[in-house]
Amino acid sequence: MSRFAIVNPGLLTTFQDLGRPEMLKYALSVSGAMDQTSVYLINLLLGNQETAAVLETTMVGLKLRALADGQIVVGGADQSLEINGRSAQMWTVLSVKEGDVIALTELHSGMRAYVGVTGGFEAPLILGSRSAYLRGSIGSAFKYGDEIRSFENKGGYWNTGKVLPSRFIPDRDMKKPFRVLPGSQMNYFSETGIQVFSTSSYTISPVSDRQGIRTDGPKVDRIKGPDIITDPTPMGSIQIPGSGVPIILHRDAQVTGGYAKIAILCKADIDRAGQLCPGDRIRFEFISRSEALFLLKKRNHMFEEARKALAVKNFKNR
Amino acid sequence: MKKKHHPLLRPLGEDSILVEFDAIVSWEINGKVRRLQHALEKKDIDGYKMALPAYRSLIVYFDPFKISDEKMLSRTRSALLESEEMEEPESRLFRLPTVYGGEYSPDAERVAELSGITAEKVIELSSNLKLPIYFLGYICSQAYMGGIPKELQAPRHKSPRPLVPGGSFGFGGPQANILAVDSPSGLNYVGRTFVKVFSTDRFPPTAFSPGDFVQCYGVDEKAAIEAGERPMEDFIEPICNS
Numbered sequence: 001m002s003r004f005a006i007v008n009p010g011l012l013t014t015f016q017d018l019g020r021p022e023m024l025k026y027a028l029s030v031s032g033a034m035d036q037t038s039v040y041l042i043n044l045l046l047g048n049q050e051t052a053a054v055l056e057t058t059m060v061g062l063k064l065r066a067l068a069d070g071q072i073v074v075g076g077a078d079q080s081l082e083i084n085g086r087s088a089q090m091w092t093v094l095s096v097k098e099g100d101v102i103a104l105t106e107l108h109s110g111m112r113a114y115v116g117v118t119g120g121f122e123a124p125l126i127l128g129s130r131s132a133y134l135r136g137s138i139g140s141a142f143k144y145g146d147e148i149r150s151f152e153n154k155g156g157y158w159n160t161g162k163v164l165p166s167r168f169i170p171d172r173d174m175k176k177p178f179r180v181l182p183g184s185q186m187n188y189f190s191e192t193g194i195q196v197f198s199t200s201s202y203t204i205s206p207v208s209d210r211q212g213i214r215t216d217g218p219k220v221d222r223i224k225g226p227d228i229i230t231d232p233t234p235m236g237s238i239q240i241p242g243s244g245v246p247i248i249l250h251r252d253a254q255v256t257g258g259y260a261k262i263a264i265l266c267k268a269d270i271d272r273a274g275q276l277c278p279g280d281r282i283r284f285e286f287i288s289r290s291e292a293l294f295l296l297k298k299r300n301h302m303f304e305e306a307r308k309a310l311a312v313k314n315f316k317n318r
Numbered sequence: 319m320k321k322k323h324h325p326l327l328r329p330l331g332e333d334s335i336l337v338e339f340d341a342i343v344s345w346e347i348n349g350k351v352r353r354l355q356h357a358l359e360k361k362d363i364d365g366y367k368m369a370l371p372a373y374r375s376l377i378v379y380f381d382p383f384k385i386s387d388e389k390m391l392s393r394t395r396s397a398l399l400e401s402e403e404m405e406e407p408e409s410r411l412f413r414l415p416t417v418y419g420g421e422y423s424p425d426a427e428r429v430a431e432l433s434g435i436t437a438e439k440v441i442e443l444s445s446n447l448k449l450p451i452y453f454l455g456y457i458c459s460q461a462y463m464g465g466i467p468k469e470l471q472a473p474r475h476k477s478p479r480p481l482v483p484g485g486s487f488g489f490g491g492p493q494a495n496i497l498a499v500d501s502p503s504g505l506n507y508v509g510r511t512f513v514k515v516f517s518t519d520r521f522p523p524t525a526f527s528p529g530d531f532v533q534c535y536g537v538d539e540k541a542a543i544e545a546g547e548r549p550m551e552d553f554i555e556p557i558c559n560s
Contacts, residue, residue, distance in 0.1 A: 024379075025368045026522045027454035126518045136458045137499050138518055181331055229343060230455065230462070232370055232377040234334060256372050256455030256462075264331045292332050293382055 002070020002117055003149040007101065009142040010061030014132035015123040016114075017053045019251060023127050027255045030235060031133040034112050034210060034251055034274030037170045038076040040303060042116035044310045045073045045093055045162055052120025053130035055148075057113050059277070063103040064115070066096040070150060071118040071160060074102075077110025077275055078172070091164035110172050110275040119153035133252060135211065168306045174276065177285035178248075178269050181292055183238060183261035185228055193221035197262055198284055202246060206278040210252040213276050219244030225260035233257040236265035236273075238284070246284070248273055268295035325350070327394060329387040333367075335378040335394055343373050343464065343492070348452045349406065351376050352528050354394075357401035363393050371453045371528050373462070409529050411448060411555040414496075416487055416509040416534035417542035418445060425472075425488060425506035432472040443470060444487070444508045445536035449494050451528055458498035458516045459524035463532060466492045478504035485510050485546075487534045496534070498524070509534050512546025513553060525550045 006013070017039070019032020033039040033056050043052045055062070060079065074081050074090050081088045082103045088094055090113075096102065104113055123130035123139070132139025142148075186194070202217035220240050233239070237249045239259040248265060249257075250273065263284065265273060276282065330336040337354060339347045351371045358369045358378060365385030369378045380390045418426070418441040426437040433440070449463040456462075466489045474490035482488075484499045488507035497503060498516035511534055516524050526532075537545070545553070 023523070024370065026524060027370070027456070027459045028523055029457055127521065127523060135499075135501075136518075184330060184336055229341060229373050229375075231338075231372045231375045232336070232455075234331060234377060236331065254456050255370065256453070267332050289329060289332065289387070296332060297383075 001068065001119070001150055001152050002072075002096070003067035003147060004064040005067055006063075006142045006144060006146040006148070007065050008061050008063035009144060009146070010057050010059065010063075010104070012058040013062055013142045014056055014134070015053045015121055015139060016056040016131045017051055017129055019131050020127055020129040024255060028127065029133055029136065029252050029255060031131040031138075032129065032251050033114065033131070035076055035114070035170070035271045036274075037271040037299070038114050039116070041091070041164055041168060041170070041306060042073045042075045042114055043120070044306055045091070045159070045164055046071065046116050046118050047159055048116065048118065048120050052116065053123045054117075054121065055115040057104065057115070059111060060104055060107045062113070062115070063101060066098055066100040066102065067147065069095070069097050071095055072102065073116045074104070074113060075116070075164070076113040077277075078108040079104045079113050080106035080108070089163070091169060093159050093162040095160045107277075109277070111277040112275060117150040119150040122149050122151050135252060162310070164306075165309055168302065168309070170271065172272060172275050174272070174280045174282055177283045178273060179266040179287045179292065179295065180238065180263035180284050181266060181287070181289060183263040184231060185225065185260035186262055188222050188224045188228070188260040189240070189262050190221045190223050194262070196220050197246065198286055201281045201283055204276045204278050204280045204282065208276070208278060210250060212253065213248040213250055213273060215246050215282075217245055220246065220262060222260065227258055228260050230256050230258045233261065234264065236267070236270055237261045238263040238265060250274060266292040266295060268292070268299045325398065327391055329391070330377065333379055333382050335380070335387070335390055337376045337378065337394065337398070339374045341374060343452075345450055345452075345464065347374050348528075350401070351453075353401040353404050353406055354398055355528070356407065357397040357404055358394065361393065361397055363390070365390070366393075372455060373452050406529055408556070409531055411531045411533060412526070412550065413533045413535055413553050413555055414511040414513045414515075414550075415537040415542050415545035415553070416445070416511045417539045418509040418536045422510040423508045426508045429470060429472045429506050429508065433469050435469065440470065440508060441536065443467070445534065448531045448533045451526055451530045451532060453528045454524065454526060457501070459522075459526065460495055460498045461515070461524075461526045461532065463494040464492050466494055472506050474504035475506070476504075478502045482507060483510065485512055485515070487511060496532070509536070510542070512543050513548070513550050514546065515550055520549070525554070
């Protein structure tokens with residue numbers, strides 16, 4: 001079992017996993033890691049179950065001290081990673097010894113880094129998930145001095161040094177358009193408004209959070225609204241509130257809302273959106289539903305390929 | 319004669335279908351939404367995941383790699399036909415012990431002033447209301463209730479209070495809620511129940527279902543706090559005729 005002390009929690013660090021999709025039925029936000037592709041790959045590298053909890057940290061500043069020997073993988077946003085002041089590789093299974101200090105020192109691109117540990121972090125299982133959902137008072141943000149640990153790991157250090165082949169490192173090029181399908185109230189917007197939405201460049205606003213990725217940019221002209229009779233807000237919904245600029249609803253989004261939604265982000269682009277950082281400039285592009293399904297299939301295929309490439313016979317598992 | 323409107327059904331995103339009935343907040347229209355949800359739950363459609371109701375719309379989630387959108391649309395249409403013949407499950411009434419007055423009724427005076435009645439009258443009326451649940455939404459299984467009578471329909475605060483304690487019962491216009499967790503809110507709060515209407519220590523996290531009724535009836539502070547020790551199911555009464 002590995003243990004760590006939080007020496008510096010950075011901007012915001014919480015436990016996350018794949019969230020609570022089943023709880024949507026009871027109108028509880030799904031939550032979970034903002035970039036689940038990264039979490040999936042980290043857990044694959046570590047030989048963990050895909051539901052194992054990781055640390056999600058926002059931008060820079062996270063510093064951990066190992067209180068016992070263990071194995072970690074850091075992935076997600078492209079960061080400078082240091083162990084005891086020496087540079088270390090992301091997307092690689094690293095051995096840490098008691099007393100080692102692990103620090104994320106510089107953010108190069110993306111927004112959220114993930115720290116996985118062999119066995120997964122021992123976080124309380126709440127309604128089927130270990131993800132913190134702060135607005136719902138589920139879990140909490142880490143503070144200086146907190147101690148965390150992994151579940152018992154009997155597997156040994158068989159995979160130390162294992163590296164994620166570069167072809168699987170998620171493409172986080174924010175210059176590529178974010179692909180969308182028509183939203184529930186697309187008819188609330190004028191033709192000019194839709195044109196503006198799909199041709200303009202929007203800058204990610206610093207007030208973005210896990211609930212909504214807010215933007216600054218040209219206003220989207222509407223015919224009706226912005227208020228609607230409260231209706232479902234599926235994840236990825238892009239709403240245009242009174243301010244006229246898009247908000248992408250992400251993992252911690254409310255399950256119903258009262259603003260008109262112009263579009264919905266394609267599933268294949270949700271995790272990339274989870275890495276959007278204030279100041280990033282993005283564009284939206286409407287595609288067809290069949291293209292969106294093709295992209296989703298491609299992503300699932302990539303997961304399958306990564307699983308095959310990283311499969312190692314673990315004799316401890318039956 | 320009023321023209322019969324057909325609901326609008328269309329795929330939304332890769333994995334859902336949005337069904338929209340007439341664009342009004344009405345218990346009758348919401349009944350169509352709730353009945354369609356029940357009809358879908360009964361059908362056992364391969365690839366169907368869940369359906370979530372709102373006031374006048376229902377979102378139906380499915381696995382797009384198990385069932386095509388065309389097929390899911392047609393199954394939803396047939397569920398719609400079946401739902402027209404369906405009886406809804408019996409409504410239940412949750413009678414939740416609630417404390418009124420003092421710090422628990424921060425907006426009773428405001429509602430009283432706007433309605434031209436006394437704060438005592440506002441509390442008495444509030445305590446007797448049996449409010450229907452249209453759907454669960456927003457965050458943490460929040461029950462969206464309606465049925466606030468005209469004389470209590472005060473508008474929301476212009477700027478929401480930054481933090482209202484969970485369990486607070488209030489209304490704005492015809493709509494009402496009991497806050498599931500401490501939240502910002504612009505509604506007029508007149509009472510507080512300590513019965514946990516949302517809890518992560520139970521499954522499902524709430525016992526409320528769309529179609530149920532809620533009464534926040536007045537008790538003294540001690541009784542209200544004691545009631546908070548009991549599960550919300552303890553306060554269900556079997557039948558309720560709207």
